[in-house]
Amino acid sequence: MALTKRCAMEHGGFVSRTEYDENPPRIAYELTGSGRSVFCPWTRRATGRGRVLALLAARKAHGSG
Structure with missing residues (x-):
């Protein structure tokens, strides 16, 4: 991550x-607690979306979707 972004996140109380x-x-x-409250929901959403896409691809590959 770029230094300016890290500094901004630190000054904003996110890290x-x-x-x-x-x-x-x-x-x-x-x-920080503030950083987790903002970034963790985004991470969970992206991770969950990736898992769903992988599941759909596996179903399609095996002819069950």
């Missing part, structure tokens, strides 16, 4: 940023 004092430096981003 939290954790910097680790390691070599090489490491930074981790994690969804």
Whole structure:
């Protein structure tokens, strides 16, 4: 993800940023509660749609749909 988008999401309260004092430096981003409330429904919908399409394709391939 582009740095500007990560910064905007962090400033918007959708992700939290954790910097680790390691070599090489490491930074981790994690969804906050607000981020999960927005992004997880979209992910579930996309995942569910993908599963339905795969099921329909399998049925068509086996002649039962």
